[in-house]
Amino acid sequence: MLLGIIFIIVSIASLILEKYVLANNSHAWLGAIIPVLSIIFIIGVMLTDLMRFDALNVLLAVAYVSLSFIFWGQGNDLYHKRIVSKIYE
Numbered sequence: 001m002l003l004g005i006i007f008i009i010v011s012i013a014s015l016i017l018e019k020y021v022l023a024n025n026s027h028a029w030l031g032a033i034i035p036v037l038s039i040i041f042i043i044g045v046m047l048t049d050l051m052r053f054d055a056l057n058v059l060l061a062v063a064y065v066s067l068s069f070i071f072w073g074q075g076n077d078l079y080h081k082r083i084v085s086k087i088y089e
Helices: 002-022 028-047 055-087
Strands: none
């Protein structure tokens, strides 16, 4: 139970970090750090049998990786909006 709560807190923190810090700058590759690390981590955990390979865990893994890519795109959009607003001020 405690491990699940820690996972949720770290997941939310990493998604916020992704959107507002890593992806919200001129270097687009920085935003790819969390999605790539999450894919590597999830594959590693499933291959070492630390997490059962069942439908629910796969669905949660796909949801988290999808959210990290969505937040990467939103952070990149925030950066572009900020740049465009500076140009037209």
